[in-house]
Amino acid sequence: MTYTRTHAGRTMTVHAPTGEGDFDLAAFEAFTVSDPVLGLDVEGRAIVEGGPGHFGPDAGLRLVQFGTVDTAWVLNPLIPAQRWAIERTLAHPDLRFTTHTNYDVLAIWSAFGIALGQRVVDTHLLSKLVQPDERAGHGLKDLSLRYLDDGLVQAQQALYERMRHLAPTGQRAGNNPLTWGWNHIPATDEAYTVYAGLDAVYVRRLLPVLLAACAPFSHLVRMEQWLAAQSTGITVRGLLLDRPYTEGLLADVQGEFEQASAAIQDALGFSGTSPRFAHWLDSQITGSPLPRTASGRPQVTADTLTQLAQDLAGGAATITAEGAAMLAARRAMAATTNTRTNLRSFLATADAEGRVHPQVSTLRARTGRMAITAPALQTLKKHDPRLRHCFRAEDGHVLVGCDFSAVEVRVAAALSRDATLMRVIASGVDIHDATAELMYGKDFTKEQRTVGKRATFGTIYGGGAKALAAQTGVPISVARQVIQRWQRTYPDVIRFGKTIAEAPVVVTGSGRRIPPDPQRPYANSNYAIQSTARDLLVASVHELAVVHGMASRLWLFVHDEVIVHVPEHDAEKVRDLLTEVMTTQFRGVPIAAEAEILGTHWGRLPEPPSSTATAPAAA
Template identity: 30%
Template sequence: MLTYRHNVANDVVTIHVPATPEELGLFLEWARLASKRGPVALDTETSGLEVYSTGYRLRTVQFGDAHDAWVIHWEKGGHFRRAAVEALTKVRRFLIHNAAFDWAVLDRHAGIPLEDLAPRTRDTRVMAALVDPRQTHEGGIGTALKPLSAYYVDRAAPDTQGDLTAVFRSLGFTKANGFARIPLGHPTYNLYAGLDVILTARLAPILAAELERLDVRERLVDYEHEISRICAHMQRKGMVLDREFTVELDSALTEDARENAERAARYGVESVNSNRQIAEALAGMGESLTERTAGGAVKVDKAVLLALADMDLQWERLGVRSPNPLAEAVLRSRRAGKWRKAYVGTFLETADEQGRVHPQISPMAARTGRMSISRPALQTLPSTDHMIRRCLLADEGHVMVSTDFQAVEMRVLAALANVRRMKEGFQSDSADFDIHMFTARLIKGLEATAGDRKLFKSAGLGKVYGGGVVTLARQTGASEEEIRRAVTEYDRIFPEIRRASVRWQREARATGMVTVSATGRRMPLDRDRTYAVVNYQCQSAARDLLGQALLNAESAGLLDAMRLPIHDEILASVPAGEAEEYARAFEKAMTVDLFGVPIVSAADVGGRSWGSLYGADV
């Protein structure tokens, strides 16, 4: 038995590393008694982060309480694996930090089904995010184990992480490959593994007390664990990769990036990633660049370049100026390069042996609880894209169904701020009711045009997302004066929005700059951006509507069909012959009432590829 002792918060703890079957018996006896005392902390060490990639390895499984940890070397096989599986099966309750990752690892590589492990788990990362969702760069504690432990348990908690990184360096490894290559018996590696479960065990009761002190509803904590489980299920299922198409697209994007880089070079830009070169060339072409970065440099970011290229955020022509050819070439070269690396390359790198990709779904990625998807970040794709989405397919014999909330931002705003005229409009009209044309006609009369609709849509979404006059003008192509007038008219006809914003800001100032969502979620505000309270309230409520829709869909027997939650949409793979029935079932699951405002959805049935829902021919 290898034994390591370490000081945690002036208390000596012990990490046990069994080396023989007899010592494994001692571990199992400890696990039996620990399970009777309360929840057991659980963690894994693996070869990396891509759980479903070829060659991925589970290296250790560790169990612990506040004083003892047991590091079981799964990689040794035989008795070690059997002992770990016995404990994983028999322990009644677990504490895991970032449970979705370990659920996936143990489901995929240890044969412990997600369905069995998740109901027995409390996730300290979920608990921490409900106490304070901010990361360290936002002024929060963060939701990673080490900074949380440094704040709540022991200031020296991150030290072993630094020690392990130093070991990687001394052995000639990098942080990326060190976990896969470090010898299984290395003392720092085993100490690091063992301390993580001890820290998790100590962190959990502290976070539970904080949740109680802050009056965070137990129901909300349970709800977030259910959403995590559903998202982990979708991630495990994954989506079929059309490898042949993806390889062809990889070549096409490479060529697109090269051709547009050559066009940019004709204007003196040798590198499309050099902002200085781009700014100088644009100035030489007579463009007036007035915006500056925080460091004082001329700003030539995507928003600036899109305006110069006469395009909106969806890359559609605004028709307000002659497109600048350099700006357009830079944009297209950058986008092709980014899409090749961030999307196409990631698909090819991370596909599993069955040719499926498993995008990582983060159920609580923002202060508002907004979900996100990484590796790759599919929620950042523009709504006009079909090329990248064309890479991903429904199962054999299936088609894609996308079910999307209709105008959910404005419906949520109407409900939360109790906007009388908006609510009346939503209540009296059908699912295809157009709130933006309704608004334009309230202000302009029945002669309101499509241009008016676009202007007042921007004003409305600006209310929800906190967009300023300059940003809205750039996005729409309207003048700043037109935007100001539209916002003023919006405030006149829907005065409840401004009143709600003032009320929410006042309430936040009275509670330490924290606004509380309709479901009880605590969302800290930045003192210099208190106006964002409207965005926080609406985004959080919309996210929880999507979360409830996921639960409704599971109750309706639709869980195995679901693939991704994206923004306000659920993407599903369903049998082709039953697509319409599935579409109606998803619409029903995504139809609810929010404070008297009907929240409705519409399902689209596509072909086999996700891209078919956006114009692709497959």
């Protein structure tokens, strides 16, 4: 079948052969070489959220579409001749494609085992380079409507109406018609095939528009596309889950939660998550009432409970004995809730071989900082290695990690040219020790160092006295004095922040353009610092992968850390290489890094206490 659609004066043709007999292979092959870059899109079965995604039993392709700026072919991989043509086209080393997000790239790998690698350009990444704000709307429909016309939006609306019409009576509530439709709508349905074909056409039409918008920073396009391919490789390879350990830890944590929850229920007659608990706990406190919601009700969250504990420890509040016991139980519930959620997500997202395939979004934040989802591995803290320990290396291999040391502070010094901060960094002493000494003198306390460290990062990121007080537990008046001392110690950092706050666009050293937030101009310095630190990491990753041939060894990027997976006998050599590559400089300021052999697991658990048996006395 052949369909045409005309929008904004442009006529687009969709070829959708329904079987072996009406598939003109010669015409299709002539089409595939008619354009140096083909739009590529797929229609798959509905994938259940929270599972293995493309690597689980829900995955499966129903259609594969190729497009030029005015023509699309929609092929069915269940028809042998069409599947052969799909695979031949995708695997051809001289053919190039453009997609929107790596969903299609992963789907192609899952269905055909074909890696597109550097042969694909992602228009979603181009859009994020043009407008880094996540709220700007970077979906294919949003961009088509913004830059082209409403043809694709109309095709989507027609498809959704068709799905609702075809869905069985029991599948017509909420989003059920769409879920049903992606799995069951006939592959030959006109609304379905037209929508599918136009997806490939519109992504191809978007490509030159977005490339033109990226012209002022075109050098970033190649690097970001390269980095996206590396992150896709990480997703495909996956991370091996230590299932017995993960299941055991979940059982332990679940037991802790249930024990704490039962203690509250038995003592008070209601749950620790009930609104009644917040009112009860508030009645047990003197001197520091719980924060209120907008409606005036006491608020119990992990943060408010932590703040209350700090107030009690510092003498700012008092609590009854029963209140203290219930507070401890409720804090135990809060401490285990996030851990349970993470452990369950690890188990749910693992494929049949026990591998988790996280999605690494390489341009998630407006600064270019990366994020990891499904599961959210960037949220796992180093100081609690239990969750990181769930992931392990292959037999005979180890993980080696390397991260920058206080990179944001070093970048702040380089950008602001603050002489005192640059001198501290050049001396090689601990930055936070030196800052505490400059602020308080040589006899600074451990607490003063902690407050000074928090003030360093808070000031760099535009935080104020209220935020510092919340993070450290000191009174706001003290926090205000600390910040004033910090500002007097490093005045050029403050001057840099005030100057860049007036910039209409933040332009980083790599040429990245970051639009400011009109409501938060003070955040511009944060954008410049964080984005620069991110690009320094990417430069190191590129050198490791391209110069030293370690692309296939990349295991994960987390914040300012690179983790690689290597044979155990190469661990020391790779550790030294990582340190060498990531130890660099930026505008004359040293960027320090130190690698370590993490071992067989990502998180290193503390050694159990040793018990030394006492030998019996000699007779």
